Amino acid sequence: MSKTESFLFVVGATHHTAPLEWREKLALNPTALPKLEQKLGDLTGLQEYAILNTCNRVEFYGVAETDATLDQLRAVFCEHQEIEVDAFVAKQLCKIDSDAIHHLGAVSAGLESQLVGENEIFGQVKDAYAAAQKTQRVGPTLHKVFQKTFQAAKQVRTHTGISEGQVSVANVSVDLATTIFGDLSDARILLAGAGEIGEQAAKAFRSRGATDLTVSSRTADNAMQLAQALDGRALPFETLADHLSQFDVIVCATAAPGSILSSPAVAKAMRQRPAAPLFLIDLALPRDIDAAVAKIDNVYLYNLDDLAAISEENKSARMAEITKARDMIAAKAHHLWENLQRRREASN
């Protein structure tokens, strides 16, 4: 790469280029950021720049006059982070002109995220741009690039399904619960079994707004411990069948050799709450819940195979959407780059 006229660039490191221990070294401390910005402001060849600093990436977007400017930026950054420039270069991501635009588009749309399609990154890019604007580090080129990129990222999210469809069994279960109950904040959830899978499911429910969690395990101590960890309650396993009607979602993940929820027991519970739906999730092998339960009205039973099938479906649907999103971003980036080129030629 050897540039003789000003060019657009992105330089930094991401979870694709650097392992976690390196990203820890590269992560910018917000309190020390003004000092770095001051040093970067002294670089005369750095016409515009913005810093994107998240847990998975540190990226500098900007317009540099020459290659030397970019080298100076690397040197300033490495000095600030107290790392060797050569070591950073070995882990760096560096793209220029249309590739830089394309990269920003892909990042904003969530295509470069660890969990592809996540929404948080869009807000983080917007914050990075707003911060750069506030300190007047953004000029006409970056302004246009960011604005157009935001539009493109929004379009991608609107016209593709990259954010849809969970792939982990725990999250698929929670998604299913929302199709039954909508808001989970008042759903009463019972976790039968205090193993790892059940715990993951309980945490997934908790992360999506569920507040009423009860744990029941054949080993009372395990139930107590997990209930405490989840800020929930413990229920003696022997009394589980008597309390079924009090719950909206029951996650079964015990190591019991046979079923722990029989069809008559669930039917009896439903007679006490006939109009309220009951969602049963069987994550155990061998199964904890009698399959005949699925025939009861207002009862929805999903076992591991069902959840795995949904997860697979979501995965393939998401892959197709990712391809579509990448094509959209590539086309938008190409169009924007041509626009910038024309503007540059006109100003010359």
Added chain:
Amino acid sequence: MTDREWIWIAAACYLVGVVIGTIALIRHRKQPAGSIYLIIAIGFVLQTVGLYVRGLEVGGCPLGNHFELFQFTAWSATSLYLVVGATFRLSLLGYFTSLLSLVLSLVSLSIPAWDATRRSDVFGGNVWIEFHAALALFSYGVFALLALTSTMFLLRNYSLKHKQLSGAFAFLPSIRDLDTISLRLLNVGVALLSASLLVGSAHWLRAIDSVDFLKLVTTVAIWFAYGAAFILRRKGKLYGKNLSWACIGLFIAALLSLYFVNSSRRGDALPPVPPSVQP
């Protein structure tokens, strides 16, 4: 423009809503709820203008023939959707509402015989009878929307029971949301129909011969059936899938009853039929 022309344009708006919704469904995309809501709102305004023009022509609430009854029912359902849709944001309800309004509009517009006889001053200048009829028809609009949410409930229940969650099923609201809104619609519909019958009965008691026996029996039977569904739901005896089927069946019965009740109505002063509606 004539009343029917306004209503044709309103039906065209509902058609646009259906087309947009269908395209979104086929492409497995979220319903463009805002666009559909706006189109339905425009259709509703146009339909209101059409019914208003007709009201001026017949000198009262236009409830004198099959065409007017079906139009008023569609109008009631649409007006209610505009309130419910904005409050509850039930995805797909806009699509189903535009579909229902389109079907009711097209059926009533495409059968000229339904609009061949126009009764003027059909309520004999009695505002309470007019109020009774309008209230009853509005409750039918509520029941129309209830039939739609019940249909959506059945689809959602089917998708969950049969593990068919992708495609169009992915955009259905949750079971609990649908149950909640259906219950509220049932409450409102039964309350409106009861109020309507209360107002009507005050008149009937003063002039028992003034009401056709078939109309009386049919209307009371519909009210009784919805009332029974309401009580059974409250007691937890009729719920979920069975309640949804009951609400759909009752709405079909209510629509059929409209046809028979109106057919049995005695003749009144008839204005000349405009050429636009002659077969």
